[in-house]
Amino acid sequence: MLDIHGLDVHYDGVHALRGLSVTVEQGEIVALLGNNGAGKTTTLSAISGLVRPGDGTVVFDGQEITRDKPHTIAARGLVHVPEGRRVFSTLTIHENLQLGGYMVRDQAEIRKRIAHIYELLPRLAERRDQQGGTLSGGEQQMLAIGRALVTGPRLLLLDEPSMGLAPLVVASVMRLIAQINAEGTSVLLVEQNATAALGIAHRGYVLENGVRILEGHAVELRADPRVADAYLGGM
Ligand code: ATP
Numbered sequence: 001m002l003d004i005h006g007l008d009v010h011y012d013g014v015h016a017l018r019g020l021s022v023t024v025e026q027g028e029i030v031a032l033l034g035n036n037g038a039g040k041t042t043t044l045s046a047i048s049g050l051v052r053p054g055d056g057t058v059v060f061d062g063q064e065i066t067r068d069k070p071h072t073i074a075a076r077g078l079v080h081v082p083e084g085r086r087v088f089s090t091l092t093i094h095e096n097l098q099l100g101g102y103m104v105r106d107q108a109e110i111r112k113r114i115a116h117i118y119e120l121l122p123r124l125a126e127r128r129d130q131q132g133g134t135l136s137g138g139e140q141q142m143l144a145i146g147r148a149l150v151t152g153p154r155l156l157l158l159d160e161p162s163m164g165l166a167p168l169v170v171a172s173v174m175r176l177i178a179q180i181n182a183e184g185t186s187v188l189l190v191e192q193n194a195t196a197a198l199g200i201a202h203r204g205y206v207l208e209n210g211v212r213i214l215e216g217h218a219v220e221l222r223a224d225p226r227v228a229d230a231y232l233g234g235m
Helices: 041-047 068-073 093-099 105-119 122-126 137-150 168-180 196-201 219-221 225-231
Strands: 001-012 014-024 031-035 055-060 078-081 155-159 186-191 203-208 211-217
Touching: 001 041, 001 196, 014 031, 014 041, 014 055, 014 186, 014 211, 014 219, 031 041, 031 168, 031 196, 041 078, 041 186, 068 078, 078 137, 093 105, 093 137, 105 122, 105 137, 105 168, 137 155, 155 203, 168 186, 168 196, 186 196, 196 203, 196 211, 196 219, 203 219, 211 219, 219 225
Parallel strands: 031 186, 031 203, 078 155, 155 186
Antiparallel strands: 001 014, 001 055, 203 211
16 A cells, blocks of 8 residues: 655755655555654655655655655555644634544535544543643543544554653553554554554654664564663553
């Protein structure tokens, strides 16, 4: 479904990605792990058109999208939820969700998708007329994911959805992602929290300094002593 090959990204003086290759098959959750500065966010930005790669290709559903504009890429069903939630704090929860439908012409379809999100996330339904900024961190993260779902994605790019959340809240965000995936959306999940990500992912990659240093099935990565030492807190 997504095939990234030989991706190279330079910022001023920083070689952030060096020949990175990553694939996501239809129906998968793929975790992209690594420490601060490893190049995870850059990978998502290069896929969604926010950053121009110097070299390499990004192919989505058999079509090359490298260097396409972000809105064209999103319209194809490849939707990026950036780090830091970015909920519109003065708009209500319902208005935040409606904004997700800006590219969708069919109003009935938007209503149907929002109704489904309220089923998945009853706490948002209870608070639909409350301002986005009044939600807890975890609820804002779920709202950001919910808003992305209104666009009808086939592949979601999620950037550190666990950031700054307490462990129990991280667990509910991960359950939400697993449920969305079970309903048919593929996911590329960037996380520093390797334990949480490998708990729901099918496969994963580990990046270091813009290079892929490990890849494998989630079970294999969880059992790999190099992953345990560096990313699972030595468990
Ligand atoms: P984090 O978990 O901290 O977000 P990351 O794995 O997502 O880390 P990136 O944000 O992709 O890493 O950064 C990769 C490298 O590129 C880092 O060395 C970072 O300092 C650098 N970098 C990222 N964005 C820019 C930018 N806009 N200008 C210059 N350098 C950048």
